[in-house]
Amino acid sequence: MLAQDDAVIFVGAGISMWSGLPSWPDLIGELAEFLESEGLPADSVRREKSRGDLLQAASLGFDLLTKPQTGQFLRRSCRYGIARPHEIHRKIIGLGPRCFITTNYDNLLEIALQTWLPDRPVRGPITNRQLMEIADIVQARSLDFVFKPHGDIQDVESVILTREQYRALLPGGDRHAALESLKMLMATRPVVYLGFSLRDPNFYFIRDLLANTFKGGTRDHYAVMPDTATDEERFWRRNYGIHLVSYPTECGQHGALLKVLDELAPSSSVCASVALDATLSPEELLRLARYADGLTRAPRVEREFPLRVHAHRVAWSRGKTSVDFCHEGQLSETFLVDGPPRAALVGPPGAGKTYALRRAVASLAEQLHDACLAEPLASSSVIVPVYVDLKFYRGDLEQQIEEALPPRLSLDRLSRTCRLKFFVDSFNELPREYLDSGVCVSNIANVLDRYPSATVVLGSRSAYGFDRLDFPTYDLDRIDAEFVSATLNRLGLSLEGDFGRLRESFSRSRFILI
Incomplete structure (x- = not known):
């Protein structure tokens, strides 16, 4: 048949x-936990789950969530951009x-x-x-x-x-x-x-x-x-x-x-010769641990401003534009670590893009380092972050990625054992000949075709030049409003009326709050 x-x-x-995705009952359990994390009641969801009426539990739970909260929960429960x-x-x-x-x-x-x-x-x-x-x-x-x-x-x-x-x-x-x-x-x-x-x-x-x-x-x-x-x-x-x-x-x-x-399976299965090698040798693990240790040393400022992303125009290959609100309002670190499998992060100079990318790499590197030293290692669940600065691009992105990896641990080898996440920074600072000719964009597309399960975040000052990649694009230019309010309260400032609108302006800019 x-x-x-x-x-x-x-x-x-x-x-x-x-x-690693949840079963139906586990999904409802995660829904209850998410509701509580958002300050919402979850007793009725747990009650219906205990009765075995999972659909009713889902109805009660999702009725309490906003659309952004629903999207956030579903992406988290589906391990979107993480599961392999x-x-x-x-x-x-x-x-x-x-x-x-x-x-x-x-x-x-x-x-x-x-x-x-x-x-x-x-x-x-x-x-x-x-x-x-x-x-x-x-x-x-x-x-x-x-x-x-x-x-x-x-x-x-x-x-x-x-x-x-x-x-x-x-x-x-x-x-x-x-x-x-x-x-x-x-x-x-x-x-x-x-x-x-x-x-x-x-x-x-x-x-x-x-x-x-x-x-x-x-x-x-x-x-x-x-x-x-x-x-x-x-x-x-x-x-x-x-x-x-x-x-x-x-x-x-x-x-x-x-x-x-x-x-x-048929004896000549089309996939028979393409199996994942899910193990890394002790020597490879040691190299990977050293690599991760180096990435964790990205400098961290003493005082960080919590930044949030919001949706930018998304350009599609047919020349149409739409808006993607899937990760609207997420903190930048959450967005970069757990966000979509393909994304571009744009913002003006000094907005904090490079710093945010490097801190996300460091966060994933810490997890990678711990995983490499754990016993046993589930290598298929490990994320290997790779940071690439396009200011140094010379026409071969795959080679640039290879050079960022530890010696004798190739990109092809890692793609068959671990999950890869590429952080490709400074697109707007490409050497001019590669930006104007579109060579780099074609190169990025080819790398993603070759490694389709890899996730990637592209950093740039603007969306110019990479629209044909069809990446959902997000702006990084808002300081978290709650942080702004808390800082003003700490300083004993109460802004109402026109001054309240000024507070909103603060959250949409890069003013330094002392």
Whole structure:
């Protein structure tokens, strides 16, 4: 069945858990903790979680959050820009099918396809807000897509997580086209479900869709699930036309699933020769620890002003512009360490861009140094920061990155064992011949194509010159308003009326507050 051209793999949350993302119950637990960290009540969320009504818990929790808070929580829970595809992702995309559906909001599946099948053009993510693309993928010969009917973390408005949001998929709802396309795909194509359990809320959703489309007879739907019983397998086959393929767990561990995927994989899997080497030798760890120690020594001023970022115009390749508010108002350190996988940070001279970039590198380097000395080391969860100053660019960014790394530890080697984060500073100070000709921009794009799972932050005084990279762009030019107020209060100053507006001006400028 996997060899059929139109076969679909439907990926659930259990697959993302291999990369460190939370399960449904853990997600609700993190939601309760986030609410409390924001000074909001969480008792009702925990109560519904204890009753097993996770959807109601989500509804109660998200109803208390603003849109920026919702985006911040979802990015944090999805480990956005941090999580890396696991070996299980490589096995899944190597099974043969070229079409994927997922109820997950993260981008691990897309990164896996870019990493291990870079020569295969895949459309996606296609969310419930892209009506034209949704209409296209239901065509019988449509291939090479990733359909995300419950939304994608890069488009928070598309995310469907609560009962109220699920109603948008029902007849009359503004996302109903996504539901109809999903039903069409499930009714007309062979499907393999991975990463679900029989008690998964998302599988309840699938169960209802199957009930609406199953008219008896045979159906090429298979679900690989843990610890199912014979009577359960008979029930699902008879009532929903889905064949359960069971594998055993030991102490809650799902290692047997990897063996099942190996047995299902074709002998000439396109990914068979591209495996991650997830180990570093003791000598390599020592080099990496020394490298990290050097980065932690970036000078730190005695008194730092907490700076916040806000969204700048985002230029798209088709010549359109939009505004990205995903990380609006975040503190610069949070933005640079835990922010989007691709971003540009702009600000006038003296705004603190270089200092913020170097402090973010130092923060990640401290974590890297500690991880290198820990036992055991989970190298696939380690972030290796690399700082590059484009004032010294000479036409080869990859070579410049290599020169920043420790000796005998290549960029290619690290990309296969760790997560890389490039901090590329001083774009506006490029040698003129590379800026005007666009050579550096092409070079950056090529490096990102070669290392698609790497994250990058680009620093510049303006957005001029790199718009075709399609980086969401943020301005660094605001001092935290609470810090301004606290400092004025400390000085015994009370500013109201016109003077209150002056206080707001202070927070939007780079005045030094003593």
